[in-house]
Amino acid sequence: MIGIYNGLVADALAVVKAPAADVWVVEAGTQGPFAEASSIPADTRDAVARMPGVAEAGAITYQTIEAAHAGQTLRLYVIGFEPGRPGGLQRIVEGRGLGTSHFELLADRKTGLVLGDTIRLGRNRFRVVGLAEDAMNSGGDPAVYVTLADALSLQTALDPAAARVQVARGDQGIRPATVAAVIARLEPGADVALLTATVRQWKHLAALSQIEQEDLLLASVVDRARRQIGLFLGILLSVSAVVIALIIYTMTMEKLKQIATLKLIGAPDRTIVALIVQQAMILGVSGLGIGLALILLVKDNFPRRVVLEPFNALVLTGIILVVCLIASGLGVRAALKVDPATALGG
């Protein structure tokens, strides 16, 4: 459960961290582009890039689409960016970056796409030229990166029949280009707070620092999942405690004669308690070990990422030991009530 939660957080943050931005410029009055939809003029990028302290800026779009590939429907998180400007992948594990203005894409391995594959997105076919890892949105949909031009076309280009209807209604099909956000990287020593405050002075824009964006995403998108998983984890631990308590109690009841014998030959209560607690701990640690081994074996086959940190394993070990300690109480109580005289007489 902790691994699934970590995976949720890691997935959610992956898309925010990928551009390695310092400042996110989004639509005023929104908490975009992840927690809410955001739409700003694409030329905002030029205005931001000219601001003092900004080293470089790039426009970026996000949209989720479904595309058919190899007999399956892939749900993809399409990120449009301007090659050579902030917004693209930091690391391509196989292949190359986007080399042309159109119809190439970079895909996360979890899409199932391989180098050279082609896939139809909207009205055009795209060729996979590079592969990445751990690039996905907070919903776990694997990401594909295309040029901003292709992404905008994907957003706005209509099906031919729909386009004809629009033309018949007098729509000239000319719309101002809009993007989800403009991201900026600052020069060393530049003041993030000053820049965001300056951007906010433009009434149609809002600005968030990278940390604010990450916090916002965690608070708005992941928080419910976190609480849900936390509740489920609590229920699981409670059920485990009851199961361990019943097992320990049953094991203790089966050993009453041995416990009576130990008491009769002089074993103090602390020895008896230690034996039962030790038994509970062995049970808990064995379960933990088997669980950890199992999860490490199958975690890569989960539909979403499972991230197990050593610290989480340590905390979980601590929690399980405490649960076992509490669960052994029932057995300890039964053992302490055993009369040593029951060891005598058959």
Add this chain to the structure above:
Amino acid sequence: MTLGDILVNVQGVAKHYGEGETRVDALRSIDLRVHAGEVIALLGPSGSGKTTLLNVIGCILAPTAGRVELDGDAVFDGKWLRSDLRRLRLDKIGFIFQAHNLLPFLTAEENVSVVLDLAGWSTEKGRARALELLDYLEVGNRAKVKPALLSGGEAQRVAIARALANRPRIILADEPTAALDSGRAQLVMDLLRKLATEQEACIIAVTHDEKIFDRFDRLIHLRDGRLVDA
């Protein structure tokens, strides 16, 4: 036979359960002295008070009245005179059970040395003492074996070794030969007699086994909680 020190001295011990019409007198004014080197049997029909007396001497059950001295120390005089009865049992009393009661998850050697661990012996010394006792009782070759793989006679000898481990001078045995055939029962009794003599201990056994009556120095009969013949 020359009588040694008085190891068990029971004076006027009584034990009853319940009050009024439901009162049951399990022991009535029992006086009993057992000396070092003595092997005695407690006999009597079911409900006569044998096990109750054994429990009182073993400091498992508090009598209602009377005085109990073990190995020269007064342990009960209207009330327990010591709070650490388990330690008292560990130091002064060895128990042998009808069904050996060995701990199944320990080897024969560990079953013996567990008493010494409890008594505070070092692991090395405890192990050496356990092996010495198992050799003495001719089951040293079975030291690493778990109780489930021991024969009835072997298991009972391991149980005797456990009872003797911390050199107690009072051995209480509850039907020690009940689970053994006639030949092995005689062997176990001979062994207990030898131990009583060599280690200056006394052995008090509850038994119904008539075939071994001749191995005891005294047969103590109980009926309705009273000694009828000592």
